Amino acid sequence: MDKLERIKQLIKDLNNASYAYYNQVPIMPDYEWDKMYDELINLEEETGIVLFNSPTHNVGYSISDELKEVKHNHPMLSLDKTKSVDELIEFLGDKNGFLSVKCDGLTTSLHYINGKLIGAETRGNGVKGTECLQNVLTMKNVPREIPYKDELIIDGETIIGWDTFREINDKLPEDKKYKHPRNLVSGSLQLLNSKEAASRNMRFVAWRVIKGFEHKSVFFDLKRAESNGFEIVPMWSYSNNSSDKENLSKMLEDLRYEADFHNIPYDGAVMAVDDYKIAESMGRTDKYFRHSKAYKYEDELFETVLTDIEWNTSKTGLINPVAIFEPVDLNGAITTRATLHNVTYIKDMMLGIGDRIRVYRSNMVIPKVHDSIDKSGNFNIPDKCPICGQPTRIIKENDSEVLICENPDCKGKLLGRLVHAASRNALDIENLSESTIEKFINLGWLNSIQDMYHLSDHENEMKTLDGFGKKSVEKLLNSIEKSRKTTLDRFLFSLSVPLLGKSASQDIAENCTIENTSSIGNFMQIMITDGAEHFRSISGIGDSLINSLNSYFNIHCSEIFELSKEFKFESPNIVLDEIPNTLQGKTFVVTGSVHHYKNRDELKADIVTHGGTVVGSVSSKTSYLINNDINSASSKNQKAKSLNIPIISEEEFLQMIIK
Numbered sequence: 001m002d003k004l005e006r007i008k009q010l011i012k013d014l015n016n017a018s019y020a021y022y023n024q025v026p027i028m029p030d031y032e033w034d035k036m037y038d039e040l041i042n043l044e045e046e047t048g049i050v051l052f053n054s055p056t057h058n059v060g061y062s063i064s065d066e067l068k069e070v071k072h073n074h075p076m077l078s079l080d081k082t083k084s085v086d087e088l089i090e091f092l093g094d095k096n097g098f099l100s101v102k103c104d105g106l107t108t109s110l111h112y113i114n115g116k117l118i119g120a121e122t123r124g125n126g127v128k129g130t131e132c133l134q135n136v137l138t139m140k141n142v143p144r145e146i147p148y149k150d151e152l153i154i155d156g157e158t159i160i161g162w163d164t165f166r167e168i169n170d171k172l173p174e175d176k177k178y179k180h181p182r183n184l185v186s187g188s189l190q191l192l193n194s195k196e197a198a199s200r201n202m203r204f205v206a207w208r209v210i211k212g213f214e215h216k217s218v219f220f221d222l223k224r225a226e227s228n229g230f231e232i233v234p235m236w237s238y239s240n241n242s243s244d245k246e247n248l249s250k251m252l253e254d255l256r257y258e259a260d261f262h263n264i265p266y267d268g269a270v271m272a273v274d275d276y277k278i279a280e281s282m283g284r285t286d287k288y289f290r291h292s293k294a295y296k297y298e299d300e301l302f303e304t305v306l307t308d309i310e311w312n313t314s315k316t317g318l319i320n321p322v323a324i325f326e327p328v329d330l331n332g333a334i335t336t337r338a339t340l341h342n343v344t345y346i347k348d349m350m351l352g353i354g355d356r357i358r359v360y361r362s363n364m365v366i367p368k369v370h371d372s373i374d375k376s377g378n379f380n381i382p383d384k385c386p387i388c389g390q391p392t393r394i395i396k397e398n399d400s401e402v403l404i405c406e407n408p409d410c411k412g413k414l415l416g417r418l419v420h421a422a423s424r425n426a427l428d429i430e431n432l433s434e435s436t437i438e439k440f441i442n443l444g445w446l447n448s449i450q451d452m453y454h455l456s457d458h459e460n461e462m463k464t465l466d467g468f469g470k471k472s473v474e475k476l477l478n479s480i481e482k483s484r485k486t487t488l489d490r491f492l493f494s495l496s497v498p499l500l501g502k503s504a505s506q507d508i509a510e511n512c513t514i515e516n517t518s519s520i521g522n523f524m525q526i527m528i529t530d531g532a533e534h535f536r537s538i539s540g541i542g543d544s545l546i547n548s549l550n551s552y553f554n555i556h557c558s559e560i561f562e563l564s565k566e567f568k569f570e571s572p573n574i575v576l577d578e579i580p581n582t583l584q585g586k587t588f589v590v591t592g593s594v595h596h597y598k599n600r601d602e603l604k605a606d607i608v609t610h611g612g613t614v615v616g617s618v619s620s621k622t623s624y625l626i627n628n629d630i631n632s633a634s635s636k637n638q639k640a641k642s643l644n645i646p647i648i649s650e651e652e653f654l655q656m657i658i659k
């Protein structure tokens with residue numbers, strides 16, 4: 001794969017993962033995300049190419065909904081992070097600072113004119129966000145009118161306290177629960193029904209005045225905001241020239257206490273330069289403000305007792321261990337379970353039932369077992385699958401021992417497989433939840449993916465089931481019908497072929513897509529004649545995946561063929577929202593000022609993204625000169641005219657790529 005291709009792939013995967021993260025279904029472990037992110041940064045530095053949708057130059061995810069998108073009147077960016085107290089001291093130098101809690105919700109900006117609240121928007125991607133005034137007006141702690149009459153723009157965090165979060169979550173079924181108050185806020189601010197929004201008990205916590213007041217000290221402007229009726233972030237003023245330096249660790253700890261006391265979910269602290277003038281002179285990167293630095297707390301460990309290890313059979317037949325422990329309050333969330341990954345993980349920790357263990361919340365979100373204090377090693381590996389009762393086996397996978405169920409008809413695998421097949425990145429069947437699938441399996445209606453496409457045979461019976469009205473049955477059956485339109489990559493991914501992930505499915509599908517022929521037909525043909533060996537030329541596809549594909553295909557060939565008849569296969573471009581190579585083979589020169597794009601580099605990046613080439617000077621090989629001033633007397637314009645090369649405006653260029 002060449003570097004540009006790799007960049008595009010990384011951007012796609014990272015953006016998918018961010019989307020999933022912000023919508024409460026993380027699909028990628030943090031460390032993997034970080035690794036790919038670093039690779040992307042390095043490649044961008046090496047090639048000098050930064051594509052417009054690169055996560056290194058976006059902040060967070062832009063919320064997709066039917067609410068109105070708005071462009072911010074000031075950039076709303078992230079902060080650089082550190083885990084070191086010394087780095088905070090060094091960062092501030094001899095300047096005065098202020099230290100505050102870093103609230104964990106959704107960044108929101110409020111706008112007051114003449115003392116009246118007239119606008120509110122979420123951060124979104126940092127440049128554009130979502131208008132959310134209607135829902136902000138439901139927050140009891142947001143003043144609608146303030147004594148201060150000049151224009152005021154104030155940034156802060158919309159949060160939901162842990163207590164409300166738990167109350168709302170307790171009422172939701174297991175597969176609908178929110179992972180973190182942040183996710184609940186994100187959903188709540190987007191509610192179209194503000195009455196429902198009001199029931200979410202959201203609060204706005206101000207952390208920076210952007211415009212208005214004296215605009216000298218960030219700290220004192222916030223104090224002023226407080227006297228105007230705002231709830232402000234817990235904060236201390238801080239001076240590097242005083243005893244504060246020695247006390248910094250304690251101040252950071254005290255902030256945590258304050259945050260808990262005020263029921264504010266947080267994910268760290270912020271050290272910021274207090275003087276606006278100095279802060280503004282420090283500037284920003286396109287991702288971070290340089291005037292502030294975020295501090296991440298070390299994970300806090302909590303002691304509890306391991307009461308059991310639960311074993312769950314997954315779709316691949318892996319039987320995954322989960323630690324069950326006595327309820328423990330992990331920074332505000334009562335927790336009783338944490339994944340133990342595999343057999344080796346348990347053995348290495350010498351974990352035993354009845355042991356005192358220490359647990360923590362990784363990145364303040366995912367509960368993890370840190371270690372065992374007693375190290376008794378007292379645990380049993382089940383010799384029978386907890387679902388089907390057939391014998392289990394321990395095998396080596398990479399460097400770890402894992403437990404598997406080898407029974408091909410195991411119902412546990414079936415549930416996992418069907419849930420996977422229905423999921424968003426696979427066949428994307430809306431309204432078919434895990435609990436519904438489980439119910440249908442138990443009723444004997446589902447034994448395979450194909451059975452999902454014959455659920456209408458049970459329509460009448462289904463309508464009589466508890467919790468299944470006429471409407472919801474129709475909705476479900478409609479979603480199933482809708483999913484018959486699919487693409488080869490989704491189809492392949494839905495099969496749960498061991499080792500076949502989403503991006504390999506996409507690569508294989510692309511390889512099988514030849515114009516005017518059926519992609520599934522090509523795939524079957526290739527598998528029958530060459531086998532998966534045919535795909536070896538695709539980067540990232542090696543021996544183990546090839547073997548896995550071949551053995552899966554040998555066993556399930558006729559099944560795959562029968563299943564494929566349920567679908568109408570479309571060209572992947574339509575569904576995958578890939579960027580089309582509309583500009584392939586075309587060469588562009590860009591000159592003059594631009595107004596649609598932020599700058600010429602952004603325009604150039606977009607040309608490359610769409611498959612075109614950018615060069616510096618006009619020659620007979622140039623396809624187009626982009627210049628908004630067609631009549632300009634510049635040398636490039638004259639050269640283009642003399643060579644009969646079309647000069648187009650930005651708008652005309654945009655027309656070109658929209659097609």
Ligand SMILES: [Zn+2]
Pocket residue numbers: 313385386387388389390405406407410411412413
């Ligand atoms: Zn089993």
